Amino acid sequence: MRPRPVSPAWRRAVxxxxxxxxxxxxxxxxxxxxxxxxxxxxxxxxxxxATPVPTTPSDAEVEAEPVLLELxxxxxxxAAAAPIVTFEGMLTNRSDRPLTVLNAYLRLSRxxxxxxxxxxxxxxxGFRPGARQGVFVLAADALAPGASVPFRLxxxxxxxxxxxxxxxxxxxxxxxxxxxxxxxVVGRAMTALPWLPSGTSTPAVGVAVAWPVTAPxxxxxxxxxLTDDLGTAMAPGxxxxxxxxxxxxxxxxxxxDPAVVEAAAxxxxxxxxxxxxxxxxxxxxGTRDEAAEAWLEEVRRLAGTGHVTxxxxxxxxxxxxGRAGLGADAVTALDAAxxxxxxxxxxxxxxxxxxxxxxxxxxxxxxxxxxxxxxxTTLLLDAVGVRIGAAxxxxxxxxxxxxxxxxxADDLLRGVFASTPAAAGTSSGLEPPTASRVExxxxxxxxxxxxxxxxxxxAPTEPGPGGQTVLVVSGDETSTISPAAVLxxxxxxxxxxxxxxxxxxxxxxxxxxxxxxxxxxxxxxLPAAYLTQVISLQQKVGLRAALRSPAxxxxxxxxxxxxxxxxxxxxxxxxRSASAAWRAEPARAAAxxxxxxxxxxxxxxxxxxxxxxxxxLSSQTGRFPITVVNDLAEPVTVQLTxxxxxxxxxxxxxxxxxxxxxxxxxxxxxxxxANANGQYVVDAQLATATGxxxxxxxxxxxxxxxxxTVAWIVMGVAGGLLVIGSARxxxxxxxxxxxxxxxxxxxxxxxx
Numbered sequence: 001m002r003p004r005p006v007s008p009a010w011r012r013a014v015x016x017x018x019x020x021x022x023x024x025x026x027x028x029x030x031x032x033x034x035x036x037x038x039x040x041x042x043x044x045x046x047x048x049x050a051t052p053v054p055t056t057p058s059d060a061e062v063e064a065e066p067v068l069l070e071l072x073x074x075x076x077x078x079a080a081a082a083p084i085v086t087f088e089g090m091l092t093n094r095s096d097r098p099l100t101v102l103n104a105y106l107r108l109s110r111x112x113x114x115x116x117x118x119x120x121x122x123x124x125x126g127f128r129p130g131a132r133q134g135v136f137v138l139a140a141d142a143l144a145p146g147a148s149v150p151f152r153l154x155x156x157x158x159x160x161x162x163x164x165x166x167x168x169x170x171x172x173x174x175x176x177x178x179x180x181x182x183x184x185v186v187g188r189a190m191t192a193l194p195w196l197p198s199g200t201s202t203p204a205v206g207v208a209v210a211w212p213v214t215a216p217x218x219x220x221x222x223x224x225x226l227t228d229d230l231g232t233a234m235a236p237g238x239x240x241x242x243x244x245x246x247x248x249x250x251x252x253x254x255x256x257d258p259a260v261v262e263a264a265a266x267x268x269x270x271x272x273x274x275x276x277x278x279x280x281x282x283x284x285x286g287t288r289d290e291a292a293e294a295w296l297e298e299v300r301r302l303a304g305t306g307h308v309t310x311x312x313x314x315x316x317x318x319x320x321x322g323r324a325g326l327g328a329d330a331v332t333a334l335d336a337a338x339x340x341x342x343x344x345x346x347x348x349x350x351x352x353x354x355x356x357x358x359x360x361x362x363x364x365x366x367x368x369x370x371x372x373x374x375x376x377t378t379l380l381l382d383a384v385g386v387r388i389g390a391a392x393x394x395x396x397x398x399x400x401x402x403x404x405x406x407x408x409a410d411d412l413l414r415g416v417f418a419s420t421p422a423a424a425g426t427s428s429g430l431e432p433p434t435a436s437r438v439e440x441x442x443x444x445x446x447x448x449x450x451x452x453x454x455x456x457x458x459a460p461t462e463p464g465p466g467g468q469t470v471l472v473v474s475g476d477e478t479s480t481i482s483p484a485a486v487l488x489x490x491x492x493x494x495x496x497x498x499x500x501x502x503x504x505x506x507x508x509x510x511x512x513x514x515x516x517x518x519x520x521x522x523x524x525x526l527p528a529a530y531l532t533q534v535i536s537l538q539q540k541v542g543l544r545a546a547l548r549s550p551a552x553x554x555x556x557x558x559x560x561x562x563x564x565x566x567x568x569x570x571x572x573x574x575x576r577s578a579s580a581a582w583r584a585e586p587a588r589a590a591a592x593x594x595x596x597x598x599x600x601x602x603x604x605x606x607x608x609x610x611x612x613x614x615x616x617l618s619s620q621t622g623r624f625p626i627t628v629v630n631d632l633a634e635p636v637t638v639q640l641t642x643x644x645x646x647x648x649x650x651x652x653x654x655x656x657x658x659x660x661x662x663x664x665x666x667x668x669x670x671x672x673x674a675n676a677n678g679q680y681v682v683d684a685q686l687a688t689a690t691g692x693x694x695x696x697x698x699x700x701x702x703x704x705x706x707x708x709t710v711a712w713i714v715m716g717v718a719g720g721l722l723v724i725g726s727a728r729x730x731x732x733x734x735x736x737x738x739x740x741x742x743x744x745x746x747x748x749x750x751x752x
Contacts, residue, residue: 066095067102067143067174067187070439074446077492080162080195085155087172089439091139091187092148099143099176099186104151105136107173107188112166112195116412116454122169122192123443129169129190135159139174165200165457167450168193191443192450196496205456206470206500207448208393209250210380210409212357213243213299214257214315216581218592219266220274221573221599224283226591228273230263231288234295241291244298251501254299254307255357255380256349258340259314259576261299262564265344267292277591278598300345309350310337313567317359317580319367319517320525324535326578330367331374333575336567343564355380355502359580360524361409361476364517365399372400378506379404380474383411385521386513393470393505395513406513407505409474416447417475417486445486448473449494456496468498470505526583533593534578540600541570546688547607549635549659570600606631607638609684609698610665617704620674624702626684627667630660639687642670642700650680650702657689674704 073088087106093099109130113119121127139151153172162168171190177183196202215233218226225231233240244254268290272283302308312318312333321329334352341349353375358367361382368379379397386406388395397404452471459469526534545568567575573596582589610627617624630636640656651673660666674680684698 065185065187066093066097066099066178067176068092068094069172069174069187069189070436071172071189071191071442072438074191074193074442077449077494078196079157079193080197081495083157085157085160085193087153087155087170088151089172089189090148090150091143091174093143093145096145097179098145099178100141101138101183102140102143102149102174102176102186103136104139104153105173105175106133106153106155107131107171107190108133108160109169110161112162112164112168113192113450114166114454114457116451119167119192119412119447119450119454120415122167122190122450123447127190128188132173143176162195163197165196165202165453167453168195189439192446194446194449194453194496196453202456202496203459203468204496204498205452205459206468206498206504207452207473208253208470208500208502208505209473210253210255210309210355210357210407210502211243211473211475212255212257212311212315213240213260214255214311214579214581215240215260216579216585216588217259217263217314217576218588219263219573219576220280220592220595221569222280223266223569224272224274224280225286226274226277226588226595228286228288230260231267231271231273231286231292234264234267235288235291238291241295244295244302251499252307253309253355253502254302255311255355256299256303256308256346257311257313257315257579257581258337258344258346259572259579261296261344261346262340264292264296264299265564268296277595300347303341303346303349306348306350308346308348309355310341310346310352312352312356313337313340313572314575314579315359315581316575316578317526317583318371319358319362319364319521320531320580321578322364322367322370323525324528324531326531326535326538327367327370329538329575329578330370332567332571334374334376336572336575339566340564343566352376354378355407357381357474359476359583360521361385361414361474362517362521363515365515368397368404368515369400372402372404377402377405378407380407380409380472380502382414382474383408384518385516387516388511388513390511392511393472393508394510396510397513397515399515405506405510407472407502408513409472410451413448413451413471413473414476416444416451441486448486449497452494452497468500468504470500470508472502472505524583526578526580526589527586530586530589530593531578533590533597534574537574537577537593537597537600540597540604541568541574543688543692543694544570544600544603546690546692547604547636547638549637570596603632604694607636607660607686608695609640609686615700615702617672617674617702620704621671623669623671625667626670626700627665628658628660628686629665631663633662635659635661637689639689639691640668640670641685641687641691641693643683643685645681645683649676649678650674650682650704652682655687655691672702674702677704679703 069089069091071087071089073086075086076082079085089104091102091104107128107130113122122129135153135155137151137153140149143149151172169190170193171188173185174187175183176186215230217230220226232238235241240260267286267288270289271286273286274280274283276282299308312330313336314333316330316333318327318330321327337352340346355378356371356376357380361380362385363371363379363381371379386395386397386408388408393408395406395408397406455469455471573592577589577593577596582592607628607630610629615624626640628638628640637657637659640658642652642654642656644650644652653671656668656670658666658668680702682700682702684700685693686695687693
C-alpha cells in the first residue's frame with residue numbers, strides 16, 4: 001500500500017480547528033465507567049459519555065490519593081507499529097489502611113495534542129485528561145500499608161482506537177476497595193503517547209544532543225575534599241557515571257568540565273575526605289578511587305572518538321563574574337581548560353573556544369563581547385536567549401569585532417529535563433534506579449518523542465538549503481534527572497527522529513539574532529553577596545602570590561605546585577568557587593570560599609614581625625633592629641612599612657624591602673631621627689612589593705634621650721674644673737720655690 005503522507009491541506013485543517021478542539025478536550029474528561037467483571041485484559045466495548053465533565057482534581061485530591069502509581073515502562077517506542085502496547089509500573093500503598101482488589105485500568109484521551117506547548121500539561125500530576133477505558137488488569141488482590149507491587153497492562157494497539165497521527169494523553173488509573181467497603185480511584189498517572197500510524201509519511205527530524213558534564217568540586221587548597229559527593233557521583237548509580245554510560249556510540253557532544261576530570265584523576269590516585277569541614281586533620285581516605293579511575297578512562301575514550309568538547313575550567317559563571325568585576329576569570333578559565341586537556345590525556349577533545357555553552361544557556365552582551373575577544377567563535381544558547389525573526393537552529397550574533405554563531409537549543413525540549421521532578425537524586429546521585437527515578441526518565445523520554453513527532457509533522461514541506469529540520473537538545477546544571485534512559489532512545493529506530501551531530505545544526509539555515517538576557521536569568525546567577533566573598537578571596541590570592549620571592553620562581557620559571565590546569569592551587573580553588581554548578585548549592589559554595597580564604601589567612605599569619613620590646617635612641621639620630629619571621633616553606637619578599645604617629649618630632653623611613661628565606665628570620669637595622677627628647681610610637685606593618693598590607697600591625701615604642709650631648713657637656717665641665725684645680729696647685733708650688741734662702745732659721749721661727 002502506498003504511504004499516506006501528511007499533506008499541507010491536512011496541516012492547515014489541523015491548525016485551524018483541531019488544535020482548539022484538542023485544547024478543549026485536554027481540559028475535559030468523561031465519567032468513570034464501572035469496572036467490568038470479565039477476566040484480566042479483556043477488552044469490552046466502552047461507550048463514550050455524550051457530555052464530558054471536568055476531571056482535573058485539586059491539589060488536595062492528588063495529595064489524598066492513597067496509592068502512589070509510578071509508570072516505569074511504556075513500549076514499544078513506536079507504539080503504532082506494534083500489535084500490543086504495554087504499560088508497566090509500581091503501586092505503593094501510602095495510606096494507613098489495607099486495600100483490596102486493585103485493578104489497573106487504561107486511561108486515554110482520543111483527541112490528539114498537536115501543539116508542542118501543550119505537551120507539558122500532560123505530565124502535570126494534577127491534570128487528568130481523557131477517560132478510564134474498559135481495559136484493565138488485576139494488579140493485586142490486597143496491598144498492605146507501605147507495601148508495593150508491580151503491575152503490567154497489555155493493550156491491543158487496535159483497541160486504542162487511535163487513527164490520526166499526533167500525541168495522545170495515556171496512562172493508568174487504579175481502582176481499589178477500601179477497608180470500609182467503598183470502592184473508588186486510589187491512584188493515577190499519565191504520560192505522552194506519540195502515535196504515527198503505519199503508512200503515514202513524515203520527514204525525520206534531526207536531533208542533536210549536547211550535554212554538559214559538570215559538578216561542584218569541593219577540593220580544599222590542602223588537597224582534601226570537603227565531602228565525598230564527587231566520588232559518589234562517579235560510582236555506579238551516580239549521576240556522572242549514568243551520564244557517560246549512555247548511548248556511547250550516539251552522536252552526542254559531551255561538554256566536559258576539565259575541573260571535574262582533574263578531580264577524577266586526583267581521586268583515582270587516592271584522596272582524603274574531611275569528616276569535619278573546618279578541620280583538615282579530620283580527613284580520612286576516600287573509597288571511590290576505582291570508580292573515579294573507570295570514569296576518567298571513559299571520558300578519555302569519548303574524547304578520543306571526537307565526542308568531547310571542553311567547557312571552561314570549573315564551568316565558571318561568566319556573566320556573574322563579569323557583573324562583579326571578575327570578567328578576566330572567564331578568560332583564565334578558557335586557557336586553563338586547554339592546559340588541563342593536554343595534561344590529563346584528553347586527546348581529541350575540542351577547544352572551548354570552538355563551542356561554548358554559558359551556564360544556563362544564556363549570556364548577556366558584555367560577556368559575549370568578552371568571550372568573542374578571547375577567541376570564542378560559537379555559543380550554544382537556549383532559544384529564549386536569542387531574539388530571531390524566523391524559526392532556526394542557528395543564528396548570527398553581531399558581537400564585538402567578530403560575529404558569533406549561536407546554536408539554539410530548543411526551549412521546549414529544555415523544559416523536558418529541567419522541569420522533571422527531582423527523583424534522580426542530588427548532584428552525587430548514588431542511589432539505585434528507584435521507581436520514581438525510572439518514572440521521571442520515562443516521562444522525559446516520552447516527551448522527547450512527542451516533541452520530535454510534532455516537529456516532524458509540521459516541518460516545512462520544503463526544508464530549504466540546510467536540509468532536514470534540526471532540534472538541539474541541551475541539558476543544564478538544573479537538570480533534575482539523569483538523561484540516561486532518555487538519550488538511550490537515540491539508539492533505537494524511531495521513524496520521525498534521527499540522531500545527528502551538532503555540526504548539522506551549525507550547518508542549517510542561519511538567521512540574524514539578537515541576544516536577550518531575561519531578568520529571571522539574573523536571579524539565577526551566583527548571588528552578589530557570595531561573589532563579594534569570591535572577590536575578597538581573589539584579593540587574598542593576589543596578595544599571597546605577590547609575596548613569592550623571585551628566587552622561588554627561578555629555574556623553571558613557574559612555582560613547583562601548579563595543578564594540571566597550569567594554575568596555582570589557590571587560583572584554581574577560586575575558579576572552582578565561581579563554578580555555576582554551585583548555583584544550586586549555595587551553602588556548600590560559601591563553605592568552599594571560607595575554607596580557601598582561611599587557608600590563605602593561615603599562610604599569611606606565618607609571616608610576622610617580632611617585637612623586641614622598647615627601643616632607646618641615645619642621640620638625635622640612631623638605628624634600631626626589627627626582625628621578620630617566615631615560617632613558610634618558600635622564601636618571601638616583603639616590605640616593612642613604618643609610620644610615626646608624631647612625624648614632626650620623630651622621623652622613620654616609610655618602607656624597607658626585606659627578603660626572608662624559607663623557615664628563617666631576617667633582622668634589619670632601621671634608622672630614626674628625633675628632634676626632641678621623649679617617648680614616641682611607631683606602627684610597623686608588613687606589605688607586598690606593591691604596598692598591599694597584610695597581617696596585624698605591630699606597635700613599637702621609641703624613647704629619645706639625647707644622652708650623648710649631655711655627656712659631652714658634663715665631660716667638658718669636669719675637664720675645665722680639673723684644669724683649674726691643677727693650675728692652682730702648680731701656681732702655689734712656684735711661689736713656694738721663690739722664697740729667700742738667707743733668712744736664718746731662728747728668724748723664721750715664731751717667738752713664743
